Amino acid sequence: xxxSNILSRTTLAAGAVLAISMPALAQDAFDSTADTGNQxxxxxxxxxxxxxxxxxxxxxxxQGATNGTIGxxxxxxxxxxxxxxxxxxxxxxxxxxxxxxNIIANGMEILGIAWGxxxxxxxxxxxxxxxxxxxxxxIWGAAGVTGGLATPGCINxxxxxxxxxxxxx
Numbered sequence: 779x780x781x782s783n784i785l786s787r788t789t790l791a792a793g794a795v796l797a798i799s800m801p802a803l804a805q806d807a808f809d810s811t812a813d814t815g816n817q818x819x820x821x822x823x824x825x826x827x828x829x830x831x832x833x834x835x836x837x838x839x840x841q842g843a844t845n846g847t848i849g850x851x852x853x854x855x856x857x858x859x860x861x862x863x864x865x866x867x868x869x870x871x872x873x874x875x876x877x878x879x880n881i882i883a884n885g886m887e888i889l890g891i892a893w894g895x896x897x898x899x900x901x902x903x904x905x906x907x908x909x910x911x912x913x914x915x916x917i918w919g920a921a922g923v924t925g926g927l928a929t930p931g932c933i934n935x936x937x938x939x940x941x942x943x944x945x946x947x
Contacts, residue, residue, distance in 0.1 A: 872946045876937055883930040890926015894919045 898919025904912035940946060 872941065875946075879933050879937060880930070883933040886929040887926045890922045890924075890929065894922025894924075894926060897922060 896919070898916055901912050901915030901917075901919055904915060
């Protein structure tokens, strides 16, 4: 079978998997323009956490924090549910760093297995043929597979050790 046929079939299969896994008519769960039933007028500028007071009560309406609050700008604004802060919002940079390191670790795992596996198989084939450097290829392949499998665990161990020692706070 030609390599172009294999690649085209692989691409077709990957496209089919992606097409099947896409949600049909997906809707935003936090749509700020949706009517949740507790608002009498739908202005599109509510977060869904507000309720309307019925009747003629003399108590003032509760208001969220106004210091440092930025309202939604336009129809495509993102509204974060349940966030009601005054002042600055703290960003968890450790989570961002951990996500980046996980991406790198998973990439290294894929590369280690993708390179080490065929190298080891090639070494076994050369060993059957009686080539002198077959054992070297088997060892390099085994080292590649082992290093690829060990990389995510080692990086997670290092990040957890640094987090537990409060090196990021």
